[in-house]
Amino acid sequence: MDTKPIQFQRRSANITEGKSRAPNRSMYYAMGYEESDFSKPMVGVANGHSTITPCNSGLQKLADAAVVGIEEAGGNAQIFGTPTISDGMAMGTEGMKYSLVSREVIADCIETCVQGQWMDGVLVVGGCDKNMPGGMMGILRANVPGIYVYGGTILPGYYKGQELNIVSVFEAVGQNAAGKLSDEDLKEIEKRAIPGTGSCGGMYTANTMSSAFEAMGMSLPYSSTMANPHDEKMNSAKESAKVLLEAIRKNIKPRDIVTRKSIENAVSVIMATGGSTNAVLHFLAIAHAAGVEWTIDDFERVRRKVPVICDLKPSGRYLAVHLHQAGGIPQVMKILLNAGVLHGDCMTITGKTIAETLQNIPDQAPASQDVIRSIDKPMYAQGHLAILKGNLSPEGAVAKITGLKNPVITGPARVFDDEQSALQAILDGKIKAGDIMVLRYLGPKGGPGMPEMLAPTGALIGAGLGESVGLITDGRFSGGTWGMVVGHVAPEAAVGGTIALVKEGDSITIDAHQLLLQLNVPEAEIGLRRQAFKAPAPRYVRGVQAKFAFNAASASKGAVLDLFSPDSASR
Numbered sequence: 001m002d003t004k005p006i007q008f009q010r011r012s013a014n015i016t017e018g019k020s021r022a023p024n025r026s027m028y029y030a031m032g033y034e035e036s037d038f039s040k041p042m043v044g045v046a047n048g049h050s051t052i053t054p055c056n057s058g059l060q061k062l063a064d065a066a067v068v069g070i071e072e073a074g075g076n077a078q079i080f081g082t083p084t085i086s087d088g089m090a091m092g093t094e095g096m097k098y099s100l101v102s103r104e105v106i107a108d109c110i111e112t113c114v115q116g117q118w119m120d121g122v123l124v125v126g127g128c129d130k131n132m133p134g135g136m137m138g139i140l141r142a143n144v145p146g147i148y149v150y151g152g153t154i155l156p157g158y159y160k161g162q163e164l165n166i167v168s169v170f171e172a173v174g175q176n177a178a179g180k181l182s183d184e185d186l187k188e189i190e191k192r193a194i195p196g197t198g199s200c201g202g203m204y205t206a207n208t209m210s211s212a213f214e215a216m217g218m219s220l221p222y223s224s225t226m227a228n229p230h231d232e233k234m235n236s237a238k239e240s241a242k243v244l245l246e247a248i249r250k251n252i253k254p255r256d257i258v259t260r261k262s263i264e265n266a267v268s269v270i271m272a273t274g275g276s277t278n279a280v281l282h283f284l285a286i287a288h289a290a291g292v293e294w295t296i297d298d299f300e301r302v303r304r305k306v307p308v309i310c311d312l313k314p315s316g317r318y319l320a321v322h323l324h325q326a327g328g329i330p331q332v333m334k335i336l337l338n339a340g341v342l343h344g345d346c347m348t349i350t351g352k353t354i355a356e357t358l359q360n361i362p363d364q365a366p367a368s369q370d371v372i373r374s375i376d377k378p379m380y381a382q383g384h385l386a387i388l389k390g391n392l393s394p395e396g397a398v399a400k401i402t403g404l405k406n407p408v409i410t411g412p413a414r415v416f417d418d419e420q421s422a423l424q425a426i427l428d429g430k431i432k433a434g435d436i437m438v439l440r441y442l443g444p445k446g447g448p449g450m451p452e453m454l455a456p457t458g459a460l461i462g463a464g465l466g467e468s469v470g471l472i473t474d475g476r477f478s479g480g481t482w483g484m485v486v487g488h489v490a491p492e493a494a495v496g497g498t499i500a501l502v503k504e505g506d507s508i509t510i511d512a513h514q515l516l517l518q519l520n521v522p523e524a525e526i527g528l529r530r531q532a533f534k535a536p537a538p539r540y541v542r543g544v545q546a547k548f549a550f551n552a553a554s555a556s557k558g559a560v561l562d563l564f565s566p567d568s569a570s571r
Contacts, residue, residue, distance in 0.1 A: 155198065247351070284558030307383070393486075416440070448546075
């Protein structure tokens, strides 16, 4: 790695050079800077370390390694913090409404620090779910050379010879309520499911987004599936810092890398690996931050041409650590590239194209593994994240359709205006096969914050109702969710979407084959209900939740907060 002084017009130069800037230099001298430091680039390290969650409690060593890498490569590291909310801990509580909000707060933190301190580049270190899109959105808004360092996945837990992960706990609650699991076993599963540091272990939201960032060219090869406790993760963080310094030399900016074609590459990998429904929401927001034209219908376009070739949880058998051992995201990408469904000419943060990066990767995964399949023997012939439309979701809704024997159901609506009462109905045995649960007023504005419904969906799976009960919501799902579930229903209930007009017992059809989400009620009756609709009062009138509810765009637009228009109704 070349460590010669970096020769170019630095952003930070105009606040660190010249006699008129002496007071600025004084502030740097107070932090131990020397005269020679003022010729070096100022590189931000956005550190998401916290002891709030195991997803982030192992990040400090990565941030420290990145600082060493920056300094060895000839830069000055400027460390600042970003917050996190643990989805796994907040799930099922009022705190879960702050999860999506934290995506925007993280993006704001990064944009504010990078722009306010006029940094020459930024390295973001994050772990938990919203760290990922929030960090990438901040990188793209600032648009100085940037790289994402994922904190790494967690290792599996074990109990009675079975591998465990975070979703095991939520499903165990449902099994316990259904009398299928003892209290003692439930307690042991709770204790053993999370054995240490790292993000949730399946192809849930954190691992989905990290894999997508690698596919998009904004993280180093193999880095997205490394385990946090392993030394290679720390080594990768240091190498990422050195690659970033080279990108600063070459002036490779995020918006040079994040294009419509590279986003399509990312979504192709999401489909191939069976990733989280949340990726739809987050990539709409990432595309918005990048100024790239990308709509909810583009996900359906990609889904139709990319098969699911990885057998990963939640609907499959394996975890991210197993994918890493089988060849990781580079192996998945090489298979997709050879199949003609990946753009090989996209640039990456290393300065190489995708095709150049994958040049020495084998054409097929090792025969000794069965995590990654060949393109002609996929898990499913088409992608798993389907966009459903109909009179219940004219703007679109997202369904994860893998792992289901028959993703079609018509049944009576069981209507709930909050998550807690819906969960209690499941635990009390009041939900029967053939029912379709409707959980509403949980969208970006209505929640507010669009909370995830892992507690109810996990309880359904645990009770053995995962394939026989439908569930639709204007809220979100955890990346660990699977079953007959449809989320992100838009327009949401809080703004008078059709989901707000559903009554107990109404017939609803979920048909993933026809991409249909339909309320089987005459249009005249729906029209009368719409006329009688009155929007509920805001749940929050002060603070961050009130600001989020007021500014949030539709889920079909990524629930971003800066989609402004002269006509506010168009948001």
